[in-house]
Amino acid sequence: MPHDHSHEMSPSGHPYRTDDDVPLSYWQQMEIAIREILIEKGVTSAAEIAAQVEAMDARGPANGAALVARAWSDGEFRALLMRDAGAACAQMGFDIGTLKLIALENTENVHNVVVCTLCSCYPRNLLGLPPDWYKSRAYRSRTVREPRRVLAEFGVELGDDVEIRVHDSTADMRYIVIPRRPEGTAGLSRPELAALVGRDAMIGTGLARVPGAAPPGG
Amino acid sequence: MSEPADGAPLAPGTTVRVATMMPPGHVRTPVYLRGRRGVVERRLGPFPLPEELAYHRPGRPHDLYRVRFTMAEIWGAAAERPRDTLEAEIYAHWLRPEPTDAA
Numbered sequence: 001m002p003h004d005h006s007h008e009m010s011p012s013g014h015p016y017r018t019d020d021d022v023p024l025s026y027w028q029q030m031e032i033a034i035r036e037i038l039i040e041k042g043v044t045s046a047a048e049i050a051a052q053v054e055a056m057d058a059r060g061p062a063n064g065a066a067l068v069a070r071a072w073s074d075g076e077f078r079a080l081l082m083r084d085a086g087a088a089c090a091q092m093g094f095d096i097g098t099l100k101l102i103a104l105e106n107t108e109n110v111h112n113v114v115v116c117t118l119c120s121c122y123p124r125n126l127l128g129l130p131p132d133w134y135k136s137r138a139y140r141s142r143t144v145r146e147p148r149r150v151l152a153e154f155g156v157e158l159g160d161d162v163e164i165r166v167h168d169s170t171a172d173m174r175y176i177v178i179p180r181r182p183e184g185t186a187g188l189s190r191p192e193l194a195a196l197v198g199r200d201a202m203i204g205t206g207l208a209r210v211p212g213a214a215p216p217g218g
Numbered sequence: 219m220s221e222p223a224d225g226a227p228l229a230p231g232t233t234v235r236v237a238t239m240m241p242p243g244h245v246r247t248p249v250y251l252r253g254r255r256g257v258v259e260r261r262l263g264p265f266p267l268p269e270e271l272a273y274h275r276p277g278r279p280h281d282l283y284r285v286r287f288t289m290a291e292i293w294g295a296a297a298e299r300p301r302d303t304l305e306a307e308i309y310a311h312w313l314r315p316e317p318t319d320a321a
Contacts, residue, residue: 100262117248144250146298164302171246171282171307172265 059128061199063094064176067126068202069193071103072181085176089126096125104167104204105178111162112177113151113204115143116169123174127199134203144168154205167204177204185211227281227310232258234285234313244272247312255316256287259305267309281310 010016024032038044070092071078081088085101101123104112116122117140122130133139143150147164151157158164167175179201185193188211200206228234238253246268262284266277285308290300 117250118246144304145293147302148298160299164299165286166302166304168248168251168304168306170248171268171309173262173282173284173307 057129059124061127061197061202062194063092064123064126064199064202065194065197066190067092067094067103067176068178068197068208069190071178072185072193073190078178081178094126096123099123099125100173101126102173102175103178104165104175106180106204108180109161109163110165111151111156111158111204112165112167112175113143113147114167114169114175114177115140117141117144118170121169121174123176126176127202131199151205154200156205156207176202178202179206179208182208182210227261228258228283228313228315230258230260233316233318234258234283235316236285236308237312237314239312241269244269247308248306250292251285251287251306251308254287254291256285256291258313259284259286262307269309282307283310283313284308285313 008015035049039046039049067081067088071081071088077088077091080091081103082105085103086096086099088103089096089101104114106112116134120130120135120140122134124130139150144166147166148158151164169175179197181193182196185196188196192211196209196211198206198209201208233255234257235255236247236251236253240249240252260283262282264279265282267280268277271277284305286303286305288300289297289302289304292304
């Protein structure tokens with residue numbers, strides 16, 4: 001492939017990413033000003049802020065998966081989770097702060113999927129930061145309108161005998177989907193079960209993995 | 219905006235219709251559900267009203283409900299699968315009790 005447009009393509013043939021040479025927005029300026037004042041006055045430090053950003057970025061779906069694994073293997077806990085998900089989290093030692101949580105259990109007949117059409121509400125304390133697609137206009141608008149097509153694009157094909165129940169996270173609650181426990185998992189320990197539960201399964205755009213099956217690509 | 223109904227809390231199973239009002243501001247009732255009829259799934263209890271909180275007002279406690287709709291009710295003939303359902307959280311002052319269908 002000839003590289004005759006070197007000002008647009010890198011030597012390896014990829015387009016250069018445009019620099020974000022745009023003026024700061026009002027709120028960006030405000031954030032910088034407040035951050036600098038807080039550091040100047042000794043309220044916090046740059047290192048503390050960087051550490052907090054790193055901690056937020058590092059949050060993943062592990063706590064959510066542990067919750068699901070316990071619900072699968074402990075009937076009393078499962079009942080508590082369905083009745084009062086906040087209390088169930090507390091019992092696991094997960095601090096969910098002021099988050100009000102509802103657990104949605106998938107069954108043979110009902111498949112739950114969560115979306116926030118108005119913004120990007122997401123149970124970050126349990127699942128970490130939301131994926132970019134969760135915040136996209138396409139996911140937010142299409143999931144309430146054509147959930148079956150959206151799920152099919154995630155590789156989830158549901159029969160006509162299964163009701164899809166979409167949960168629009170419009171106000172104060174956050175949701176976690178409890179996927180169905182896969183067949184052939186009777187002898188597995190809780191950590192082994194948790195390893196089958198990915199982020200998407202707890203949003204409802206995926207299913208729990210079958211043991212021994214290849215993990216999804218990407 | 220109309221004040222929240224001071225009546226008894228709506229019991230699960232109550233048929234309700236979402237108000238069609240279009241007030242400006244930080245409203246958490248999605249437009250695609252306004253005017254649609256659904257059934258109360260559960261009462262979530264009182265929460266400080268975001269419509270007030272967003273403007274540095276006190277955010278008086280308002281009852282919040284989960285309401286279940288059918289896709290047929292929301293999208294009519296364009297529904298992907300009419301019997302699929304959708305649930306959303308809606309504040310009490312947006313909900314009008316409706317007579318339940320006979321049969």
